[in-house]
Amino acid sequence: MRITDADIALAGRLADAAGAAIRPYFRGSHGLEMKADTSPVTLADRAAEQAMRAVIIAESPRDAIQGEEFGNRDGDTGRTWVLDPIDGTHSFIAGRAIFGTLIALVIDGWPVLGVIDQPIQRERWVGAAGRPTTLNGAVARTRACDDLSRAALATSSPHYFGEHDAEHYLALVAATKAAGGHGPLYGGDCYNYGLLASGHLDLVVESGLKIHDFAALVPVVEGAGGRMCDWSGDPLTAASKGDVIAAGDPARIDDILEALACRGH
Missing domain, CATH: 3.40.190.80 (D-Maltodextrin-Binding Protein; domain 2)
Structure with missing residues (x-):
C-alpha cells in the first residue's frame, strides 16, 4: 500500500479544484437544499465534488470514486478515492470557516492517504502512510497528554x-x-x-x-x-x-x- 509522490500531488490537485469551486459561494448565495435524510446540501457541495471527480476521471480513470453527493463509480485497481466536498455544511452555511474538504485514498479497505483542506483559511493537512503529516508543507505533530x-x-x-x-x-x-x-x-x-x-x-x-x-x-x-x-x-x-x-x-x-x-x- 505504498503511497507515491504522484498520489499526493493528485490529492493536492483535488483539493485545489474543490477550493476553487467552494470559495465563490462562501457567505454568498449557496442554494441550500435538504436531502432525503434531512441533511443540508448546497451548490458548493455539488460543484466541489463534481470538480474533484472530473480530475480523477481525467488523471486516474481506473480508480474507483466514492463521493458523498454523487455516489460510487467503479474501478479495477483496488484504489478508491473517498470524497466529502464539504464536511461541516452547517458551518459553511453559517459563514464559519471551520468546515473542510476531505479527500482520502483507500486501498483494499484501508485509508492510506488523507487531506483535510480548509479552503477559506487556506490550511491544508496532508497525511500519508509511512510519511509525516504536514500542514501547508510544514511537519505537524500531536502533543503529549500525561493524564x-x-x-x-x-x-x-x-x-x-x-x-x-x-x-x-x-x-x-x-x-x-x-x-x-x-x-x-x-x-x-x-x-x-x-x-x-x-x-x-x-x-x-x-x-x-x-x-x-x-x-x-x-x-x-x-x-x-x-x-x-x-x-x-x-x-x-x-x-x-x-x-x-x-x-x-x-x-x-x-x-x-x-x-x-x-x-x-
Whole structure:
C-alpha cells in the first residue's frame, strides 16, 4: 500500500479544484437544499465534488470514486478515492470557516492517504502512510497528554450521539473534567482533527460517521503521531461503523476506552 509522490500531488490537485469551486459561494448565495435524510446540501457541495471527480476521471480513470453527493463509480485497481466536498455544511452555511474538504485514498479497505483542506483559511493537512503529516508543507505533530483528566476534548455536536452512545460520551466528558477542566469544545467537524494533528487538541470523539467523514482523517492524525480507532479499540477501515476516537497521545487510548466503557458495544 505504498503511497507515491504522484498520489499526493493528485490529492493536492483535488483539493485545489474543490477550493476553487467552494470559495465563490462562501457567505454568498449557496442554494441550500435538504436531502432525503434531512441533511443540508448546497451548490458548493455539488460543484466541489463534481470538480474533484472530473480530475480523477481525467488523471486516474481506473480508480474507483466514492463521493458523498454523487455516489460510487467503479474501478479495477483496488484504489478508491473517498470524497466529502464539504464536511461541516452547517458551518459553511453559517459563514464559519471551520468546515473542510476531505479527500482520502483507500486501498483494499484501508485509508492510506488523507487531506483535510480548509479552503477559506487556506490550511491544508496532508497525511500519508509511512510519511509525516504536514500542514501547508510544514511537519505537524500531536502533543503529549500525561493524564486523561487534562485532555482537551472536542466533538462536532452532542446532538449527533444516539441515546446509548450519549451515555458513554458523557462518561468520557466526566473523566476529562476530573481535574477541573473546562468541558468539551463543540463545533468544528473535520477541522478538529486538523487541530489535534497540530497539537492544539488532545481528543476528538464522534459516533455514526460514514466513511467519507472519517477516511481522510486517519492518515492525517496517525502521520502526526496520534492514533485513531473505533470505540472498541479496533483500527478504522471501510467496514467500520463510524464510532470514532482520535487521540493525540496514543498512550491515552486505553484510558479513553475505559472511560467510554463500551468495548464490544
